[in-house]
Amino acid sequence: MSVSENLNSVRKNIPSQVTLVAVSKFHPVESIREAYDCGQRVFGESRVQELTDKVSQLPTDIEWHFIGHLQTNKVKYIVPFITMIHAIDSERLLQEIDKSAAKVNRTIDCLLQIHIAEEESKFGFSLDECREFMASGRWKQMPNIRLRGVMGMATFTENETQVRREFELLSHFFQEVKEKWFADEASFSEISMGMSDDYRIAIESGSTMVRIGSTIFGNRQY
Ligand SMILES: *Cc1c(COP(=O)(O)O)cnc(C)c1O
Secondary structure, three states: OOHHHHHHHHHHOOOOOOEEEEEOOOOOHHHHHHHHHOOOOEEEEOOHHHHHHHHOOOOOOOEEEEOOOOOHHHHHHHOOOOOEEEEEOOHHHHHHHHHHHHHOOOOEEEEEEEOOOOOOOOOOEOHHHHHHHHHHOHHHHOOOEEEEEEEOOOOOOOOHHHHHHHHHHHHHHHHHHHHHHOOOOOOOOEEEOOOOOOHHHHHHOOOOEEEEOHHHHOOOOO
């Protein structure tokens, strides 16, 4: 199957109000261009060097999303062009993005990464850490970032019940944060959850953004 055929079959499974982020990490610019030629404009990458290399070779109307763990010392390389950063996992990272974005006069859309999976992971706020950070109000003093929602990854398991439970947890947490801190702000609207193996469950659980790689581009060549 070609990239365009894969892309079209994925699209059939995604309601029009859900944003498809085509995750192109480890795939060549030719594959991205093929998806672009089918009308895809939102692409996700997770490594800074790879992303900046690709950006310079591709059309400027692509909306780039950074979906991986981002180190603070690399923020400055992507801030001039990035549309959204999905995996904000510390206040320090958010502060660095704010500072760096101010220098280039931009406001960057950011999602708070929430640790919802049962399995151990170094990344993401716990629910309570995130609640505390929101209550601190310090995010209000960062004019060059815009909090747009939350992002999470379910446990890598065949157990659909567990995956669904984790996605629903993220959905409920989004509602909680929305009601408490963004009740009057339409821009806090995104729940980024769902990858190739679990995006259907994610959509049923309220996802507004799915990040799909291998189902569109095939297996990654590491
Ligand atoms: C790689 C990656 C994806 C895409 O994964 P697939 O299983 O290939 O769809 C989604 N989200 C994040 C954070 C990733 O790193």
